[in-house]
Amino acid sequence: MTQNIPRTQSWIGELPGKLRMIDQTRLPEEFVEIDCESVQQVWDAIKRLSVRGAPAIGVSAAYGTVIGVQTETNLSRAGFNQKLNEVTDYLASSRPTAVNLFWALERMKNVAAAIPDASPADVVERLLSEARTIEHEDREMCAAIGRHGESLMPADGGVLTHCNAGGLATAGDGTALSVLFAASATGKKIHVYADETRPLLQGARLTSWECLQRNVPVTVICDSMAALVMREKKVKAVVTGADRIAANGDAANKIGTYSVAVLARAHGIPFYVAAPSSTFDLSLASGNLIPIEERAREEISHSFGKQTVPDGVAVWNPAFDVTPAELISGIITERGVIAPVNTETVAAMIDAAASAQASHST
């Protein structure tokens, strides 16, 4: 069923090939795909937010690395290595704070470093294979989150989500949206309520578009309407993504998520977080230690191409908030569901995952 859904990005051809991606800056007004055939084009696409979302950026950077070196097979291996470093350094400069970007580029460089005697042509083949693996792993992660989460969704009813934790941010079906799409695919009658998500409107623009693509009924509301939607019993559950989760389960996510969690508790509605195990940062004991980025005034004061706040008036624009673990009914990971959420249950799932990964990689 999902084969008709446009992919956030895909590799076209073999070698040399190109990276096709949805230009997310044009949504929802237009559906436009762009083909990147140079590393400059990939860099621009990441920089301009044509592709966004940590996993999706990682996949784009991996394929971007292939694009940057795929026609350099006539170089000596030393020359090729130098070119590879230039390409990865350049791509790393596109979004200086994107952890998945650096992680993916590092993984690509390690592939080349592991086969120092191989020819440039052979290295390029291995790099393409690694990029495909990164994409594949991300898709599997999304699918596993969907499988673990779908049983928590109502058989028939509304589910509220905030921001876009969807396929557009990943190589697969997303995290929170993967849960909703998986529930819908099993025959559950899910109606998505999408908070528009001020200031950048990812819910209005992207989440609703993804639901439309998959024929999952969706209604967009302003963020301030979530409480009324709950009071009128239009939703039976809430699912959001997360950007970073502390060791005790406190979860940082798009600004407004904490508000939704408090409202859900007040209305007796379960509130779930869907996120891969890579989102956990066990070095932070609690969410109080998660730094909250404050973003530009203009995102609020001039966000629709029109000035909406007078000059001289202060604006506060925190990009994230932290939802305390006690408000979270469960965290849905690719390994299973953490519930109840506390330091012990997080450690049981995430430490185990880390050991499993460690033993797998040896």
Add this chain to the structure above:
Amino acid sequence: MTQNIPRTQSWIGELPGKLRMIDQTRLPEEFVEIDCESVQQVWDAIKRLSVRGAPAIGVSAAYGTVIGVQTETNLSRAGFNQKLNEVTDYLASSRPTAVNLFWALERMKNVAAAIPDASPADVVERLLSEARTIEHEDREMCAAIGRHGESLMPADGGVLTHCNAGGLATAGDGTALSVLFAASATGKKIHVYADETRPLLQGARLTSWECLQRNVPVTVICDSMAALVMREKKVKAVVTGADRIAANGDAANKIGTYSVAVLARAHGIPFYVAAPSSTFDLSLASGNLIPIEERAREEISHSFGKQTVPDGVAVWNPAFDVTPAELISGIITERGVIAPVNTETVAAMIDAAASAQASHST
């Protein structure tokens, strides 16, 4: 101090005179006043929302009536009466659901009807006097709400408000904002947090502008940030206006007010409503009986001239929500503060007010 604040509207000259008003559609980008010298201009100003807010519309309609007949003093009294009816019928067609509009026009017609033998010139003088009285009474109402409410405000701290219950909606300092401005005028260090108030952004555009005019510190936030503002203890109280209040104290107000009330309760912060006694509708036993208007999809999907929701996606746009009395710490009226809020305390204040008005008018 407030004499330097531009008035929402004011009568310029004597007879013939004109009505000057702030064009609120141009705020916050530009401060523009428009002078209405014809009844057509007043009608347009109300229709285009250059002036909005129930009390302010009533005042404009009263002065608009004067403008419509002030040069008709050469007519016979019968001809003048006919002209007066044409003018008030026409003005009534500008905002068909605005109760204060009809109330003000009816009051103007009653003035003329009470002096059937007076000359048209004398009637015009009485009409101008009545319009000034309506404006004056509204200003007094605002001031009284401010006096009663200011003692509830913190000596030093943030106060959150939602939408615009300010001077731009009245002839005076507004209702909720009157409380804040009065507290500030007594020397309290009030910092206003203004929810931007999607979809039409009256908080971002108008409330912040009013605070700026009065040198009251203000910070605009997205509606979804109110919970974080409370969690971080940036605000010590919430004050909003109301559009209609039932006999038990349940209060309908701009969509998002209920959300703020639930969040305030969860964070242990008092939530006040400021509204004149004319806002109460004692024929409604509870807020469940207050009809909630649903407004156009485009206010959310195409606000500010840019499409933000894909074609084909449903949007829900309730204009109001109802905050149950049990979440309201007090209702600040021009007669005094109702607290706690329930059917008995509302009846004690509002029935008493009605008797007082009745005895005053005899």
